[in-house]
Amino acid sequence: MATKKIPFSILELATIGAGFTTTEVFQNSLKLAQKAEEFGYKRFWLAEHHNMVSIASTATSVLMGHIAGGTKKIRVGSGGIMLPNHSSMLIAEQFATLSALYPNRIDMGLGRAPGTDQTTAQAIRPDRMQAVYRFPEELKNIQQYFSTENKHAKVRVPIAEGVHMPIYILGSSTDSAHLAAKEGLPYVFASHFAPTHLFEAFHIYHNNFKPSKYLDKPFTMACVNVLAADTDEEAERMSTSSIRMILGVLSGKIDYLQPPMEMTLQLQQISMNPAVQRMMKYSFIGSKDTVKVQIAKFLEETGVDEIMVASHIYDPEARIHSYRLFSEIMEELENEKWEVLN
Structure with a gap:
């Protein structure tokens, strides 16, 4: 049994439910963050997606x-x-500004995926493919802007110089695992939607990790989906919103997150589709007791240093309750671990 304490965090996509305004979505994101702070979550990270109505x-x-x-x-x-x-x-300037406003509270997670479809990616930045190949170089540039040595450079971000900015490398395949290992940076895997290469990526990262001034040993984080409720039946009902959302992604007909409904035979069949199954491999759905067993197994199998949770739950209060239950799960697992050790 692992002996390290596992911090738990949230990945927020600001999902737009049918009937909600964008202003309400952002208000609900803040309310969730405030509750997460109460529940003992360590981080609250925001995603980057484009041209997605949901x-x-x-x-x-x-x-x-x-x-x-x-x-x-x-x-x-x-x-x-x-x-x-x-x-x-510009990213260095933005994050240095955030760090000055909220000292010692800002994290920078960096990925190389577009966060959208290729047509939109081209609209965002026509030379994007060249920029993808320059990702390692751009990472170095950001690190340079935050270094004290950069005060002698011609191109500077003065407000960033000397600021401690934790940088995390994000990945959904194996490519970024090599970069994170080479640069001695923490590695975060998007297993909540791209679980296929999770263990291979972690294997690459651990086996090739080179200690750096940022990190002396490997640090891994994985993101999973959690939909927790008071009963398995209630959680299953909540999951119908996610199933329909995933179907929209796979069919190219993305819509607002829909209210939950009773599980139908059609939705059950959709959920058993191999493509849906792959995306939902690390979606833990059920009562607190059910999810607890699934999470304990995931933590044991992956050996992650931290776990991040995402959720697509239509009702804001049900979503807060799900995150409350997950925090209780993590606290119970921690207490049980120390009872065994002692």
Whole structure:
């Protein structure tokens, strides 16, 4: 049994439910972050997606300011900034500004995926494919902007120089595992939607990790989906919103997150589709006791240093309750672990 304490965090996509305004979605994101702070979550990260009617998390840095300004101690970060969409200098300026406003609370998670379809990615940045290949170089540029040595450079971000900015490399395949290992940076895997290469990526990262001034040993985090409720039946009903959302993604007919409904034979058949099964491999759905067994197994199998949770739950109060139950699960697992050890 693992002996380390496992922190738990949230990945927020600001999912837009049918009938909700964008303003209400952002208000609900902040309320969730405030509750997460109470429940003992370590981080609250915001995703970056574009041209998706169901997701409002597009301007990641702006949303981070909204969340950090309405909370007191929870770490706020990007999960992540899709760096090829941006100028590394402007990202350094944005995050240095956030760090000055909310000292010692800002995380920078960086990925290389577009966070959208290829047509939209081209609209965001016509030279995006070249930027993808320059991802390691752009990472170095950001690290340079935050270094004290950069004060002698011609191109500077003065407000970033000397600021401690934790950087995390995000991945959904094996590519970024090599980069995170080479640069000695923490590695975060998007197993909540791309679980196929989770263990292979972790194997690459652990076997090739080189200690750095940022990190002396490997650090892994994995994201999973959790839909927890008071009963298995209630959680199953909540999951109908997610199943229909996934179907929309796979069919190219993305719509707002729909209210839950009773599980039908058709939805059960959809949920058993191999493509849906792959996406939902690490979706833990059920009562607290049910999810607890699934989470304990996942933590044991992966050996992650931290777990991040995402959820697509239509009702804001049901979503808060799900995150409350998950925090209780993590606390119970921690207490049980120490009872065994002692």
